[in-house]
Amino acid sequence: MDRVVELEIPARPEFVGIVRMAVGALAGIRPGLAYERIDDLRIVVSEACTSAIEVLERQGILRLRCLDGPKTLEVRIEAPAAAFESAFPAGPSEVPEHDADSFRISLIRALVDDAELRSSAGGATELCLVLHRDAAAADDGADDDQTIGQG
Amino acid sequence: MDLGLDVKERNGWAVLSVQGEVDVYTAPQFREQLIELVDQGQRSILVDLEGVEFLDSTGLGVLVGGLKRVRSHDGDLALVCTQRRILKVLEITGLTKVFTIHDSVDAAVSGNGRA
Numbered sequence: 001m002d003r004v005v006e007l008e009i010p011a012r013p014e015f016v017g018i019v020r021m022a023v024g025a026l027a028g029i030r031p032g033l034a035y036e037r038i039d040d041l042r043i044v045v046s047e048a049c050t051s052a053i054e055v056l057e058r059q060g061i062l063r064l065r066c067l068d069g070p071k072t073l074e075v076r077i078e079a080p081a082a083a084f085e086s087a088f089p090a091g092p093s094e095v096p097e098h099d100a101d102s103f104r105i106s107l108i109r110a111l112v113d114d115a116e117l118r119s120s121a122g123g124a125t126e127l128c129l130v131l132h133r134d135a136a137a138a139d140d141g142a143d144d145d146q147t148i149g150q151g
Numbered sequence: 152m153d154l155g156l157d158v159k160e161r162n163g164w165a166v167l168s169v170q171g172e173v174d175v176y177t178a179p180q181f182r183e184q185l186i187e188l189v190d191q192g193q194r195s196i197l198v199d200l201e202g203v204e205f206l207d208s209t210g211l212g213v214l215v216g217g218l219k220r221v222r223s224h225d226g227d228l229a230l231v232c233t234q235r236r237i238l239k240v241l242e243i244t245g246l247t248k249v250f251t252i253h254d255s256v257d258a259a260v261s262g263n264g265r266a
Contacts, residue, residue, distance in 0.1 A: 043240065050174070107244065
């Protein structure tokens with residue numbers, strides 16, 4: 001069963017570190033994600049939040065929904081569609097060389113197992129970032145859940 | 152979240168040691184420090200990343216901006232980095248081919264030890 005953790009932060013730079021800390025801590029609760037993979041997720045979440053904050057012009061609220069399941073950890077970040085356009089261009093992508101946008105695209109694409117854009121209510125877009133847990137360790141985690149559930 | 156920035160002079164290099172997390176919040180301080188060094192006339196800048204706990208695209212943009220700025224004055228900016236997680240970010244973004252990366256400050260300022 002997925003455990004859901006929802007975060008809302010002011011769309012301001014000083015709060016991105018809090019999201020990284022929360023997502024990193026959540027990722028380590030169940031087995032199946034090595035420290036290096038958790039670090040990868042922290043980077044990608046930071047990139048996505050930074051994109052969203054820039055598009056929101058540092059105003060409003062940024063919403064994240066984390067679904068912590070036995071086989072996957074998924075982080076959904078809701079923002080106006082423009083926030084993620086550079087990472088998921090509609091047409092053929094010409095990646096600019098050596099600027100923060102091009103680095104962001106490279107990191108998002110390289111560091112998570114799946115990254116997908118979905119439409120959500122009110123014209124917003126959700127960027128869904130997925131990490132798959134190591135199968136053997138994930139099974140152990142599922143057993144732990146059952147034990148807890150039966151207790 | 153604080154960013155530690157410390158500048159020392161070593162064998163003609165300005166060694167900028169960075170401590171903490173470099174992201175959208177702290178990157179402006181880092182950028183200002185690099186601009187200040189170039190404006191002061193420093194032409195050989197070594198950025199020591201050994202104390203960096205987190206580095207994202209914003210920080211990479213600062214490093215590339217610093218490199219462009221110092222090169223426009225015929226200078227150079229090199230890095231010190233042995234941390235696997237930071238090197239991974241530099242490799243994914245192709246920056247290991249752009250920056251000279253040294254194993255230590257001593258190796259860099261003595262002219263040896265390119266990683």
